[in-house]
Amino acid sequence: MSVVTTDPTGVAPGGERPARARRGARHGYATYAGGKVLGSLGSLMFMLVVNFFLFRILPGDPARTLGRGRLTSPEQLAEFNKTYGLDEPTGQQFLTYLTNLTHGDLGYSILYHRDVSGILLDRLWPTLLLVGTATVFAALIGVWIGIRAGWERGQRFDRLSTGTSLTLYSMPEWWLGLLLIATLSVGIGPMPGLFPTGGLHSVGSDPGSVSGVLDTSWHLALPVITLTLAYLADYALIMRGSLIDELGADYLTTARAKGLRDAAVRSRHAVPNALLPTTTVIALNFGFVIAGAITVETIFSIPGLGLLTTEALKVPDYWLLQGVFLLSSAAVIVANLLANLAYGALDPRVRT
Amino acid sequence: MTTDASADASTEGAATLSARQLAHSRRRAAWTRGWARFRTNRAGLVGLVVLALFVLVALFAPLLADGSGLSVTRATGGVLEAPSWHYPLGTDDSGRSVLTLLIWGARISLFVGLMATLISMLIGTVVGLTSGYFGGVTGAVLFRFTEWFLVIPFLPLAIVLASVLGRSLVNIVIVIGVTSWAGTALLIRSQTLSIKERAYLERSRALGAGNAHLLRKHVLPNVVPLVFANTTLAVAVAILSETTLSFLGLGDPTRISWGSMLENAYSVGAITTGSWWFFVPPGVCVVLVVLCFTMVGQALEDVLNPKLQDR
Amino acid sequence: MSELLRIEGLSVTYRTEQGPVPAVRDVDLTVARGEVVGVAGESGCGKSTLASTVLRLQPASATVSGRVLFDDADVLTMRWGDLRALRWAGASIIFQGALHSLNAVRRVGQQIAEPIQLHEPGVGRSEVKRRVGELLEQVGLPAARAEAYPHQLSGGQRQRVMIAMALACRPALVVADEPTTALDVMVQAQVLDVLSGLVKDLGVGMLLISHDLSVLAAMSDRIAVMYGGRVIEQGPADQVFTDPLHPYSAALSASFPRVGDPGARYAPAGLAGDPPDPRHLLSGCSFEPRCPRAVKDCASAEPPLETKRPSRQAACIRVPA
Numbered sequence: 001m002s003v004v005t006t007d008p009t010g011v012a013p014g015g016e017r018p019a020r021a022r023r024g025a026r027h028g029y030a031t032y033a034g035g036k037v038l039g040s041l042g043s044l045m046f047m048l049v050v051n052f053f054l055f056r057i058l059p060g061d062p063a064r065t066l067g068r069g070r071l072t073s074p075e076q077l078a079e080f081n082k083t084y085g086l087d088e089p090t091g092q093q094f095l096t097y098l099t100n101l102t103h104g105d106l107g108y109s110i111l112y113h114r115d116v117s118g119i120l121l122d123r124l125w126p127t128l129l130l131v132g133t134a135t136v137f138a139a140l141i142g143v144w145i146g147i148r149a150g151w152e153r154g155q156r157f158d159r160l161s162t163g164t165s166l167t168l169y170s171m172p173e174w175w176l177g178l179l180l181i182a183t184l185s186v187g188i189g190p191m192p193g194l195f196p197t198g199g200l201h202s203v204g205s206d207p208g209s210v211s212g213v214l215d216t217s218w219h220l221a222l223p224v225i226t227l228t229l230a231y232l233a234d235y236a237l238i239m240r241g242s243l244i245d246e247l248g249a250d251y252l253t254t255a256r257a258k259g260l261r262d263a264a265v266r267s268r269h270a271v272p273n274a275l276l277p278t279t280t281v282i283a284l285n286f287g288f289v290i291a292g293a294i295t296v297e298t299i300f301s302i303p304g305l306g307l308l309t310t311e312a313l314k315v316p317d318y319w320l321l322q323g324v325f326l327l328s329s330a331a332v333i334v335a336n337l338l339a340n341l342a343y344g345a346l347d348p349r350v351r352t
Numbered sequence: 353m354t355t356d357a358s359a360d361a362s363t364e365g366a367a368t369l370s371a372r373q374l375a376h377s378r379r380r381a382a383w384t385r386g387w388a389r390f391r392t393n394r395a396g397l398v399g400l401v402v403l404a405l406f407v408l409v410a411l412f413a414p415l416l417a418d419g420s421g422l423s424v425t426r427a428t429g430g431v432l433e434a435p436s437w438h439y440p441l442g443t444d445d446s447g448r449s450v451l452t453l454l455i456w457g458a459r460i461s462l463f464v465g466l467m468a469t470l471i472s473m474l475i476g477t478v479v480g481l482t483s484g485y486f487g488g489v490t491g492a493v494l495f496r497f498t499e500w501f502l503v504i505p506f507l508p509l510a511i512v513l514a515s516v517l518g519r520s521l522v523n524i525v526i527v528i529g530v531t532s533w534a535g536t537a538l539l540i541r542s543q544t545l546s547i548k549e550r551a552y553l554e555r556s557r558a559l560g561a562g563n564a565h566l567l568r569k570h571v572l573p574n575v576v577p578l579v580f581a582n583t584t585l586a587v588a589v590a591i592l593s594e595t596t597l598s599f600l601g602l603g604d605p606t607r608i609s610w611g612s613m614l615e616n617a618y619s620v621g622a623i624t625t626g627s628w629w630f631f632v633p634p635g636v637c638v639v640l641v642v643l644c645f646t647m648v649g650q651a652l653e654d655v656l657n658p659k660l661q662d663r
Numbered sequence: 664m665s666e667l668l669r670i671e672g673l674s675v676t677y678r679t680e681q682g683p684v685p686a687v688r689d690v691d692l693t694v695a696r697g698e699v700v701g702v703a704g705e706s707g708c709g710k711s712t713l714a715s716t717v718l719r720l721q722p723a724s725a726t727v728s729g730r731v732l733f734d735d736a737d738v739l740t741m742r743w744g745d746l747r748a749l750r751w752a753g754a755s756i757i758f759q760g761a762l763h764s765l766n767a768v769r770r771v772g773q774q775i776a777e778p779i780q781l782h783e784p785g786v787g788r789s790e791v792k793r794r795v796g797e798l799l800e801q802v803g804l805p806a807a808r809a810e811a812y813p814h815q816l817s818g819g820q821r822q823r824v825m826i827a828m829a830l831a832c833r834p835a836l837v838v839a840d841e842p843t844t845a846l847d848v849m850v851q852a853q854v855l856d857v858l859s860g861l862v863k864d865l866g867v868g869m870l871l872i873s874h875d876l877s878v879l880a881a882m883s884d885r886i887a888v889m890y891g892g893r894v895i896e897q898g899p900a901d902q903v904f905t906d907p908l909h910p911y912s913a914a915l916s917a918s919f920p921r922v923g924d925p926g927a928r929y930a931p932a933g934l935a936g937d938p939p940d941p942r943h944l945l946s947g948c949s950f951e952p953r954c955p956r957a958v959k960d961c962a963s964a965e966p967p968l969e970t971k972r973p974s975r976q977a978a979c980i981r982v983p984a
Contacts, residue, residue: 043503047504054516169646170588170638170642172635174599175614175638175639178618178631182628249763251764251767256720257755258755258777259746259747259781259782260747269766290505290507290508291506291508294507294600295600298600310600314601322512325509325512329504332504336503348815349814
């Protein structure tokens with residue numbers, strides 16, 4: 001579900017403003033971008049603090065929990081504590097934590113008996129593939145639907161697409177996935193299953209080869225369809241809303257008065273302005289995209305970060321969870337930064 | 353300008369009505385107008401009716417379906433039986449009637465949704481009001497904190513909290529409530545900021561009104577309608593969150609909710625065996641309830657903010 | 664044939680939830696080539712609606728009857744293709760409130776160039792740029808301003824951009840809808856100077872709409888005064904201003920103080936009452952409730968617009984022919 005959209009432009013209407021000549025555009029963007037990057041770094045720091053303290057409030061002794069079955073002797077425990085600074089005062093622990101982070105040391109997974117950072121790296125690309133493909137499809141299709149629905153407001157296409165979007169929006173995306181599995185993977189009645197029920201590769205398939213790529217795509221088809229349907233409902237509704245907001249604007253009358261065709265008024269004037277809040281929201285919703293990845297990967301057994309989260313949850317493997325949490329928070333911060341930068345590039349009003 | 357005769361009459365009439373009565377009658381008039389406007393929104397009306405039905409089902413669950421039907425040991429049906437006259441929605445993997453589970457599940461799903469929203473609304477309103485009304489350092493700090501909190505991805509945080517706190521009804525309510533307040537806080541903050549600038553607040557202050565009075569009499573009444581509309585939409589999100597968290601195995605193991613039913617269905621492989629009666633109805637219920645809350649929420653937004661007409 | 668614009672019996676009614684609302688009622692107006700015709704009146708009298716019909720820009724919820732002849736072709740019924748060709752190249756509009764009438768995310772030079780590229784597709788890029796620069800200089804702005812975005816300009820500069828844009832395709836007629844209303848007085852004077860200079864130099868016909876009678880008196884050749892959707896007086900500008908026939912025009916004119924005339928300071932200014940509600944029109948003269956010269960007959964029938972003096976018309980039964 002979408003986040004509250006705050007108006008990033010904050011432009012004061014009317015008023016006499018002194019004209020700004022040459023230095024205007026480029027210089028303004030650099031300052032704007034710089035400000036946004038600094039803000040993101042601040043968010044990142046906050047994130048690190050939260051991440052650190054979240055797991056320090058855990059009940060029990062981390063070393064003993066972690067060392068279950070492996071670290072038995074007091075010397076080993078002491079060694080473990082020293083590496084992760086668990087016997088030091090909290091302030092010192094935080095510094096150790098930060099130092100470890102800069103070395104890429106995110107802790108040790110008791111589930112996989114490996115460094116967390118290594119596991120995260122391995123599991124990263126299936127998630128990127130899944131979420132990336134779905135987001136691109138959803139953005140393209142959703143925006144197109146939203147534009148058409150908003151421009152032809154009240155007519156059949158609008159009513160149909162808005163109703164469908166609202167329903168998809170109200171659905172847990174994993175339930176949609178389950179329905180797709182039940183119908184398209186398992187097959188209903190006489191129709192056989194067309195897609196695999198899970199996994200990323202068939203046994204014995206070489207992911208690098210052409211047939212391997214096709215095989216991977218076949219496996220990813222249903223998960224991507226599920227996530228695409230879930231995201232595009234949101235984007236369609238938002239695009240429709242922002243286009244409708246633009247429809248009453250005076251500059252569109254000016255465009256019409258110039259003799260432009262209706263379609264040109266829409267594509268050259270209304271849509272670029274309406275896209276501004278939409279791109280922001282698409283990027284801001286990235287935080288919820290991660291949630292979608294977790295559940296969909298679980299039901300389709302895609303070996304990505306999402307499935308990793310639920311696997312870690314069952315143990316529970318705190319270091320792993322902490323690592324995933326950090327990564328997903330960082331992803332959201334980066335997505336927000338990209339959204340702000342893109343907005344600044346598209347809307348000249350925020351740069352000045 | 354306006355004729356003077358009527359002005360005299362109204363002052364005469366006003367003398368007999370006290371200020372409180374006047375405010376009261378005006379408020380009632382506003383309610384009637386608002387309700388009349390709401391009624392014109394067909395989607396909102398339908399949503400309200402369906403929601404009322406669900407609430408009634410949840411409240412009267414003991415009357416509609418025998419509570420003993422929830423017990424695994426006393427289950428009478430066969431395993432994953434298809435719907436029949438005796439079991440309208442078939443049975444689950446323990447032989448319990450799915451319909452019974454569905455009716456009782458409504459209680460938990462709705463309860464968690466409403467309670468969690470209550471918590472997130474409270475936190476969000478307090479933070480938003482404080483940040484917006486009392487500016488300065490406190491306000492700025494709270495604002496930054498709220499913005500940063502929004503950046504935290506919901507599900508990973510909820511998963512971590514739930515696994516730390518343990519699986520219980522109260523904990524799930526707390527987890528959802530504590531992770532969802534930021535959006536409301538921002539909304540209320542911006543609304544408070546715009547109200548703060550209004551002239552009548554300044555005049556009130558000039559007359560000697562203190563902060564408590566201003567907040568209670570002027571700020572809050574203008575913020576509450578917005579909170580109301582936002583709450584409805586927030587309940588929808590909360591119900592979806594509870595369903596997802598339960599599905600992931602973080603719900604209360606002793607309670608049935610629509611999410612836990614789906615978790616159960618998934619883990620016993622109802623999907624692959626095609627036992628649709630087990631995994632379709634709970635999902636349909638979730639979709640219906642969330643859809644209705646969304647439509648009612650949008651209708652409320654329309655009533656309370658006429659600028660958003662024809663959406 | 665010599666008339667550039669001829670509006671005949673134009674009526675515009677809006678369809679609303681409360682029923683039909685007549686905004687313009689049976690208006691006749693002409694603008695000759697190179698002539699400046701001013702339309703005066705309070706807000707809500709229908710002037711802007713009138714202006715929008717010249718290029719058939721009235722909202723879809725409006726029902727229109729009558730004819731709007733531009734160069735003898737009826738704008739209201741012409742084919743879509745002809746209308747689009749007419750828009751901006753034959754007649755253009757200067758809107759009030761340039762901040763919202765300009766696209767906020769496009770540079771102003773691009774927006775001025777847009778109609779040129781649309782109507783004269785053969786013109787090369789550098790030639791278009793040159794013409795845009797020329798247009799900006801004509802309105803008193805440096806050519807480099809073309810790179811600016813609307814929000815980077817002041818109100819007066821934006822309005823001048825609107826004027827430059829309106830002249831881009833060298834139209835024969837410019838409709839200026841309250842071009843100076845949102846500006847303060849000093850800037851207003853500058854913009855009006857620019858406008859009047861251009862009109863004289865280029866021989867453009869203009870339909871100038873304003874609630875400010877003094878502005879119209881300074882710039883127009885003829886003035887039409889509107890009230891309640893109808894034209895209630897028409898005539899040469901200076902005569903309408905200094906010697907108004909209709910009681911409303913008289914009140915409108917009197918509300919502008921004349922410097923150097925001590926007697927004017929004691930003359931009653933302003934009108935009691937409110938403008939007529941188009942949803943509840945009276946059967947008689949719509950000005951009757953506020954008219955200082957009203958008699959019983961005024962409320963019975965709507966007075967027709969008649970010629971009372973040579974080349975002067977008024978819709979009032981109290982004005983002798």
